[in-house]
Amino acid sequence: MPRSRLLTTGAILAVIATGCSLAQARSEAPRNLMLADFEDEAVLKKILVTGVEMSLTDKDAVTGRRALQCRVRPFSEHGNHWPRIILGTDVFPDPIDASSYSKIVVTIRNVTEGLPPVKLSVTSLTYNDGGRNWDDMAWYIPEGESMRCEFPLAAIRYHKNDPSEIRMLMFVFVDHEIDSTYRIDSIQLVDDPAEGSPARTLLERTESVSKQLDATHSAVNWDAVPAAMRAEIRPKVPQFRKQIRKTLAAARSGVTAGLGGEYNEHTEIVEGIERQLGRLVLADKRDFYAWQNTRYLNVYRDERPDLANPPLESINVRMAMDEFRDSAFMVNSVGKDTRLEVAIRPSTGPDRRPLPADAVQIRHTMYFNFKAGQEELGDVLTVLDGPLEIPRDQSRQVWLTFDARLSGIEPGEYGFDLVLRDMDTGTSRTYPGSLTVWALGLPNYDVLANNGYVEFFNCELGAKVRPQGVAHMKRYGLNMVLVYWNYMPFPVEVDDDLNITTFDTSNLEHQVRPVLEAWKASPGNNQRLRWIFSFSYLPERLIANRSIKYPDPQWRKVFAQWLERLYAATAQWGVAKEDIALFLRDESNMSVLLNVELPWAELIKSVDPNAIIMCNRGPGIRDRDASFRFYKAFDSMLSRGDRDEQYPYLAEWIALGNTPPELWTYRANDRGDRVHNLYSYYRVYGWDNFNFGIIGPGVWTYCARAQSPWGDNKEMVGHCLAFKHRDKDEVVHSRRYEFYREGVDDYRYLYALRQLAESKGPSALSRAEQLIGQASDDIAADVTDTTRCDRWRVRIAREILRLKAAP
Numbered sequence: 001m002p003r004s005r006l007l008t009t010g011a012i013l014a015v016i017a018t019g020c021s022l023a024q025a026r027s028e029a030p031r032n033l034m035l036a037d038f039e040d041e042a043v044l045k046k047i048l049v050t051g052v053e054m055s056l057t058d059k060d061a062v063t064g065r066r067a068l069q070c071r072v073r074p075f076s077e078h079g080n081h082w083p084r085i086i087l088g089t090d091v092f093p094d095p096i097d098a099s100s101y102s103k104i105v106v107t108i109r110n111v112t113e114g115l116p117p118v119k120l121s122v123t124s125l126t127y128n129d130g131g132r133n134w135d136d137m138a139w140y141i142p143e144g145e146s147m148r149c150e151f152p153l154a155a156i157r158y159h160k161n162d163p164s165e166i167r168m169l170m171f172v173f174v175d176h177e178i179d180s181t182y183r184i185d186s187i188q189l190v191d192d193p194a195e196g197s198p199a200r201t202l203l204e205r206t207e208s209v210s211k212q213l214d215a216t217h218s219a220v221n222w223d224a225v226p227a228a229m230r231a232e233i234r235p236k237v238p239q240f241r242k243q244i245r246k247t248l249a250a251a252r253s254g255v256t257a258g259l260g261g262e263y264n265e266h267t268e269i270v271e272g273i274e275r276q277l278g279r280l281v282l283a284d285k286r287d288f289y290a291w292q293n294t295r296y297l298n299v300y301r302d303e304r305p306d307l308a309n310p311p312l313e314s315i316n317v318r319m320a321m322d323e324f325r326d327s328a329f330m331v332n333s334v335g336k337d338t339r340l341e342v343a344i345r346p347s348t349g350p351d352r353r354p355l356p357a358d359a360v361q362i363r364h365t366m367y368f369n370f371k372a373g374q375e376e377l378g379d380v381l382t383v384l385d386g387p388l389e390i391p392r393d394q395s396r397q398v399w400l401t402f403d404a405r406l407s408g409i410e411p412g413e414y415g416f417d418l419v420l421r422d423m424d425t426g427t428s429r430t431y432p433g434s435l436t437v438w439a440l441g442l443p444n445y446d447v448l449a450n451n452g453y454v455e456f457f458n459c460e461l462g463a464k465v466r467p468q469g470v471a472h473m474k475r476y477g478l479n480m481v482l483v484y485w486n487y488m489p490f491p492v493e494v495d496d497d498l499n500i501t502t503f504d505t506s507n508l509e510h511q512v513r514p515v516l517e518a519w520k521a522s523p524g525n526n527q528r529l530r531w532i533f534s535f536s537y538l539p540e541r542l543i544a545n546r547s548i549k550y551p552d553p554q555w556r557k558v559f560a561q562w563l564e565r566l567y568a569a570t571a572q573w574g575v576a577k578e579d580i581a582l583f584l585r586d587e588s589n590m591s592v593l594l595n596v597e598l599p600w601a602e603l604i605k606s607v608d609p610n611a612i613i614m615c616n617r618g619p620g621i622r623d624r625d626a627s628f629r630f631y632k633a634f635d636s637m638l639s640r641g642d643r644d645e646q647y648p649y650l651a652e653w654i655a656l657g658n659t660p661p662e663l664w665t666y667r668a669n670d671r672g673d674r675v676h677n678l679y680s681y682y683r684v685y686g687w688d689n690f691n692f693g694i695i696g697p698g699v700w701t702y703c704a705r706a707q708s709p710w711g712d713n714k715e716m717v718g719h720c721l722a723f724k725h726r727d728k729d730e731v732v733h734s735r736r737y738e739f740y741r742e743g744v745d746d747y748r749y750l751y752a753l754r755q756l757a758e759s760k761g762p763s764a765l766s767r768a769e770q771l772i773g774q775a776s777d778d779i780a781a782d783v784t785d786t787t788r789c790d791r792w793r794v795r796i797a798r799e800i801l802r803l804k805a806a807p
Contacts, residue, residue, distance in 0.1 A: 035096060035104070035169075036087060037186040038068040046090035051083030052173065057183060067109075067183040074177040075591045082131075087169045087187075089126055097258035099164035099198040101189040104151040110141040111181040113622050117141075118182060119172040120151050124161045126168070133160045134170060140645070141182075143622070150190075153198050157675045163198040164254070164263035176590030176620055198263055199254035206247045206270050213240055213273065216280040216307050224284040229335060233279055240273050278304020278332075279393075285334045287427040288390070290420060294786045295328040295397070296679035296739065298377040298672075301367055303330060303395045315418055315433035318794060319404050320440040321411065323745050324476075326738060327400045331420065333390040340388040341421040342398060347432070352415035355435055359407045360416070364388055365397045366732065368709045370672030370717050377674065380709070380723060380732045387423055399738075404437050406475070406523045411439035440800055442748040443755070445477030446528045448695055449636070449664060450744060452478040452702030452721065457487070457511060459716075461703045461724045461731065468731045470518035472722055473702055474527060476741040482583070482704075483511050485534040489569075491544035492562060498554055500561050505569045513573055530579045531570075532614065536586070539600060551603055560607045581614040581636070588617050594626055601633035614664065619646035628653060631661055639663040639694050664696025665689065671736060672718025678739055680783040686743025687789070690750045691776050697747070699740055746789055749796045756803050764803060771799055 036043070044054050053071040060067070072083045098104070108118055118141055121134035128134075135156045141147045153163045173182065191197055217237055222230060247266045250259060259266065282289055282304060290312035291305040312329045319325040331340065342362055346354030365378030381399055390396050400418070403409070414435040421428040454473055456462030461469045473479075487510075493502040512531070519529045539550035542562065548554045567577050582604065585597045593615075601613050618637035621627050627649040630637070637647075643663060644651055654660050671681055682699070689697045699721070706720040707713040721737035724730070750772060757768035775792035782788070 031191045033101065033189040033191075035187045035189060036091060038066050038184070043068075043091065046087075048086040048088055048090075050085075051078040051080030051175075052085050054085065065186065067185050070171070070173065070182045070184065072173045072175075072180045072182070074179055075175045075589050076177060081175050081589065082172055083175060084170055084172045086128065089167060092167065092169075095124075095164075095261060096166040096189075097164045097260055098153055098166055098189050099202075099254055099259040099263045100256055101153060101191040102195040102197050103153055103190050103192070104169075104187065105148065105190045106151075106187045107146055107148050107185040108139070108141055109146040109183040109185075110143055111183060113143045113178060116174040116176065116178075116180060116620065118149070118174075120149065121170040121172065122151070122156065122161065122166050123158075123168050123170075124165050128168075128170075133158050135161055136172075146183075152195070154196075154201070156198075159264075159675070162261060162264040164259035165261040174590075174620065177594060178590070178622075197255070199251055199259055202259070202263065202266060202270070203248070203251035203255060206244060206251055206266075209270055209273055209277070210241075210244045210248070212277055212306060212308075213237065213244070213280075216277050219307060220280055221284040226335060229283060233283055236276065237280075240276065243269050243273065274306070275300075275302070275304065277306050281305050281307060281309075282332055282334050285332075287334055287336075287422045287425050288331055288338050288340060288420065289334055290329055290331045290429070290431070293328075293330050293397075294679075295326065295399075295735065296677075296683070296786045298379055298674050298678070298735075299330070299365060299395070299397050301376060301378070301394045303378075303397075304332060305330070312431055314431055315400065316436075317400075317402050317434070318436040318438070318797070319402060320438050320442050320749070320797060322405050322442045323748075324405055324741065325402045326742075327402075328397055330395050330397050331388070331390065332395040333392055335392065336424075337392050338390045339423040340390060341419070341423055342384055342388050343419045343421075344400070344433075345417045345419055347415040347417050349415050352413045352434065355414040355416040355433075356407065356409055359403050359409045359414070359435070361401045361403065363399045363401060365735075366726065368717070369714075370670075370709075371714050372712070377672075379672070379717075379734050379736070381735060381738070382725060382730075382732045401738075402435055409437055411437045438797055438801060440752075440797060440804070442745070443751050444526065445479055445744070445748070447751055448477070448697060448744065448747065449480060449530065449662070450477050451480040451532075451664070451666065451696060451698035453666070453698065453700045453704055454478060454481045454702045455484070455704035456481070456515060457484065459703045459706045459720075460708055461706060461722060465724050465729050465731055466514060467518040467521070468729075469703060469722065470515055471522035472731045472733070474519060474522045474524050474529075476737065477527075477744055478702060479528055480530045480532055480581075481515055482532045483508065483534065485536040485538065487511050488533065488535070488538065489566065490538060490542050490562065492542065492558070493544050494546065494558055498548075498557050500558065500565065503562070503565050503569075505566075509569075509573065512570065512575060516574055528579065530581065531575060532581050532583045533566075534583045534586075535600075536584070551599070556603065556607065559603075563604070563608055563611070577610070578612065581612045583614055583616075586616065588615075590617075590620055593617050594621070598626070598630060598633060602629065605633055615661075616664070616666065622648065624649050624652075631658065634661050636662040636664045636696055639665050639692060641692060643693060662696055663692065663694045664698065665692075665694050666698030666700055668700035668719070670718035677783060678736060679786040679789075682736055682739035683743045683746070683786075683789050684779055684783055685740070686746040687750070687776055687779055689743075690747045691772075697744065702737075742789070746793060749793055749800070753796055753800050753803075756800060760803055760806065764806075768799065768803075771795065 038056055055069045057067045057069050117138040119136050119138040121136035123134050125133055135158055137151050139149045156163050247269050250266055291309045292312055293309055315327050317325050317327055344360050348354050362384045363381040364384050366380045366382050367376040367378050369376045378397055416433045418431040418433055456466050487507045489503050489505045492500045495501050543558055584600050588597050604611050612635045614636040615634045616638050631653045701719055702721050706716040709717045709723055710726045721734050722731055725732050753768050757765040779788045
C-alpha cells in the first residue's frame with residue numbers, strides 16, 4: 001500500500017485490511033464494559049484530587065443512576081493551573097485491558113456557564129510523570145449541556161502507553177474565574193466493530209505483513225542475489241513466519257479476550273518484521289536503489305522500501321511564482337558503502353526550456369535523536385555539497401527544492417534530468433524531470449501575521465548565525481520577532497515633576513538593529529518585518545526609587561512619556577509604530593486576563609489609542625460587558641477554531657459597527673517522533689486557519705531556546721524549526737519547517753483565489769467558495785492521505801488561472 005498514507009494509530013507502515021467487511025462489522029452490535037460507576041460513596045476516597053471538590057449526585061429521575069459531581073472554584077481561590085481528578089490504582093487495582101474495545105465513553109455535563117474544555121487523559125504508568133506520558137483528548141462542553149465524550153483507543157500514541165494495560169485515567173478542568181460544576185457519568189469501554197480496536201488493528205496489520213512477506217519473498221530474483229547476502233537473508237524468512245504465527249494467534253484471541261498487557265510487545269515484533277521486509281526488496285538490487293516515500297515521516301537511517309513503495313522513475317513539479325516546491329525521494333545503498341554523485345542536468349524537449357541551475361537546490365537528511373536513548377531520525381536538511389555518502393544497508397532522503405521565489409525563474413515549462421552515479425562502481429541512472437511554473441503570482445506573506453515566536457536572544461542559532469537565521473525566516477515568510485521584557489528600557493528614573501531623566505535603549509537596540517539590518521540585506525523585496533515587545537513586569541518595575549504604584553495617575557503620567565519615547569527610539573532605527581505589537585502577559589488564566597491583563601491593556605489604550613496590543617488568550621469570556629471591553633482593548637486575540645463558538649458576543653460587536661480584533665493562533669506541541677501526523681499538524685493547519693478566518697498563524701517555535709540537536713540538551717529539539725548546522729556556520733531546516741511553509745503557501749493560494757473571485761463578481765465568488773469548501777471537506781475527511789493538499793492545490797491554481805484569463 002502506498003506510503004502516502006499515514007496511520008493515525010501510530011503504525012508507520014500501511015495496513016491492508018483483511019478482516020470482516022465493513023458491512024459485516026456494522027451489523028454486529030457494540031459491546032460495553034463498565035470501568036467505573038459512581039453509585040457508592042466509597043469511590044470518593046479512592047480518587048486523587050487537586051483543586052477540585054467532589055461529591056455524588058442523587059439518582060437521576062430518568063436513568064436511576066448517580067454521577068460524580070466535580071466543583072472547581074475560581075482560580076483565585078484554589079490557585080491550581082491544572083485542577084484535576086485521577087482515577088488511579090486505588091480505583092483500578094488491576095490493569096485495564098482495553099485492546100479489544102474501540103473507545104472509552106463517558107457523558108459529561110457542564111452545569112454552569114461558559115464553554116470550558118474538559119480533558120480526559122490516560123496512561124499505562126502507575127504515577128503522574130508531570131504530564132509527559134499522558135495521551136489526552138479534550139471536549140468543549142456548552143453551558144447547561146451534556147456531551148457524550150468518546151476517546152478512541154487509536155489516540156493512544158506515546159510509546160510507554162499500552163492500550164492493553166491502562167493504569168490511570170485523569171480528568172483535567174479549566175483554571176478560570178468561574179465557579180464551575182461538572183457531572184461525570186459512568187465510564188465505559190465500548191467495542192464498535194465498525195470502528196475497530198487495537199487488537200483488530202494488530203490482527204489486520206499482522207495479516208498484512210504476512211502477505212507482504214510472502215509476496216516480497218516471491219518477488220526476489222534469488223539467482224541475482226550475491227551468495228553471502230542470500231545466506232544472510234533467506235534463513236530469516238522462516239523465523240519471521242514463526243513470529244508472525246505467534247502474533248496472529250495472540251491478536252485473533254485478543255479481538256475478544258484482549259491482549260493482557262502484550263499489545264506493545266506484539267506491535268514491536270510486527271514493526272521489526274516490517275522494517276526487515278525492505279532487505280528482501282533490496283536483495284536483488286545492485287549498488288543503490290532510489291524509491292518514493294511520503295516526505296511527512298521522520299525516517300530512520302536504515303529506512304527501507306516495501307513492495308508498495310514505487311521505484312523512482314521521474315520527477316514532475318508544478319508551482320506558482322514566489323514560492324518553493326519540493327520533491328523528495330529515498331536512496332538506499334545495497335551491499336556496500338556507497339558514494340553517490342547527485343546531479344541535476346538541464347534538458348530540453350518539445351516546448352521545454354532547460355532548467356536554470358540556480359532554480360533548484362539539492363539537500364539531504366541529517367540525523368539525531370530527539371530524546372536520549374532513542375533511535376536517531378532524519379529531521380533536518382542540509383545542502384549536499386559533495387558526494388552523498390550512504391553506509392552499507394542505510395538510506396538517505398534527498399530533497400530537490402525548486403525556487404520560483406528568489407531565483408528569478410520565469411513562468412514556463414522546464415526540463416531536467418536527475419542523475420545518480422555510484423562513484424566507485426560507475427553505475428549511473430537517469431531520471432527525467434519536468435518543472436511547470438505557472439504565470440501566477442501569490443500574495444505577499446504580509447497578508448499574514450506569520451509568527452514563529454522568533455527569539456534570537458536565547459538560542460544557539462541567534463548567538464552564532466543570527467544574520468543567516470533572519471534570512472531563513474524571511475525566506476519562508478515568517479515576519480514577526482519577539483523581544484522579551486528584560487530588553488525594554490526600564491526601570492527609569494524621574495525628577496520631582498515626574499519627568500523621565502534616564503532612558504537607556506541600548507539593550508533593546510542591540511536586539512532590534514542587527515535583526516533589522518539582516519532583514520534588509522536578505523533576499524525578498526517589500527516584505528514587512530513586525531515585532532512583538534513583551535511588557536511583562538513593566539507595571540511593577542517601570543519607575544526606580546519611587547513609591548509611585550501602578551495604576552496611579554502619577555504612574556500613568558510617567559508611562560505616557562515612556563511609551564512615546566519607546567516609539568520615537570524604534571522609529572529612529574527604522575521600525576514603524578504599526579509594526580510593533582505589545583504583548584502584556586503569556587497565556588493568562590481567566591482571572592489574570594480579566595483582572596490584570598485587560599485593565600493593563602485599557603490603560604495603554606487610554607494613553608495611546610493607536611498602540612497595537614496582542615493577546616494569546618480570549619476564548620472562555622462569557623460575560624457581555626467583559627467581552628466588549630476585551631474586543632475594544634485588544635487588536636488580536638487567540639482563536640482555536642470556530643470564532644462565534646469561542647466569542648459569543650463578537651457578532652453583536654461587529655453588528656454595532658465595530659472592527660473586531662484579528663484572529664491569531666499558535667501550536668506548541670513537540671513533534672519529534674515517528675508517531676504523530678506531521679502532515680496534519682503542519683500542512684493541513686494552513687487550510688484550517690484559512691477556513692476559520694485566522695490571519696495570524698503561528699507555531700512555537702522557529703528557534704527559541706534551542707541548543708544544538710546533536711548535543712545533550714534535547715528540550716526544544718521537537719519544537720524548533722531551524723538550527724545551526726552541526727559543523728558549519730550555516731542554518732539548517734527541520735523538515736517540519738518545510739511542512740509549515742507548505743501550509744502557509746496553501747493559505748496564500750486560497751487567499752489569492754478568493755480575492756480574485758471577489759473582483760470577478762458574485763458568480764465567480766460562489767464558484768470559488770464551492771471549490772474551497774469541497775477541497776477543505778475532502779482534506780479533512782482523511783488527514784492520513786498526504787496527497788490531498790497537493791492535489792487540491794493544483795485545482796485551486798487552475799481555477800485562479802481560469803479566472804485570470806476570463807474577461
